[in-house]
Amino acid sequence: MIKYPMTLRGSDLLHDELKILKTEKRPRIVKDIATAREHGDLKENAEYHAAKEEQGFCEGRIQDIEGRLCNAQVIDVTAIPNHGKVIFGTTVTLLNLDTEVEVTYQIVGDDEADFKTGRISVNSPIARGLIGKEVDSEIEITIPGGVVEYEIVSVEHI
Structure with missing residues (x-):
């Protein structure tokens, strides 16, 4: 199952x-x-x-x-040691390298996703691009509007 x-x-x-x-x-x-x-x-x-x-x-x-x-x-992500790596349940703060705007997302299950409140599905393009990456990494994420470059500012287990 x-x-x-x-x-x-x-x-x-x-x-x-x-x-x-x-x-x-x-x-x-x-x-x-x-x-x-x-x-x-x-x-x-x-x-x-x-x-x-x-x-x-x-x-x-x-x-x-x-x-x-x-x-x-x-x-329960709070029970997992934080090693600065993005995993399911973490709250990630990203800096858009083009616009210098910070955004914060929590990576959650499909049923919990609510973009307006910063909860994105683990299956979304942004989350898939973040999983396994670490703090201070620069990443490119392909979204429907094109490619966006981010720097991972923080990874929190809250």
Whole structure:
């Protein structure tokens, strides 16, 4: 079975969402269905059909999260010694050598990636170009807009 890398933070967020779905949302939906049933004819009962549809989405999300957690290889980067090398989970600060602008990214699993918050997928072009490199290295990364030259300023295990 293939395991997919996930940070400890990503795992915790999925566990939290799963708990809310199972302990809060699922019971509320069951109550909504029971209440809608009391209104009579189910064929023309919009509340009932909406609650059943929501139940389907909720159960699907529960199955999805459980599957992701089952196939996750959770990596706690804070427990790994920092030798200045870029690995999964590290937070990397880069200096764009053309524009002199610094950017910071954390390398995370596909499900956790959110470019707006600086979390990039381990499978993204930038992350693939960074993995295995060390602090003070100058690297060229091919992105959809062309080739960009960076210097690795820092690698943190946070």
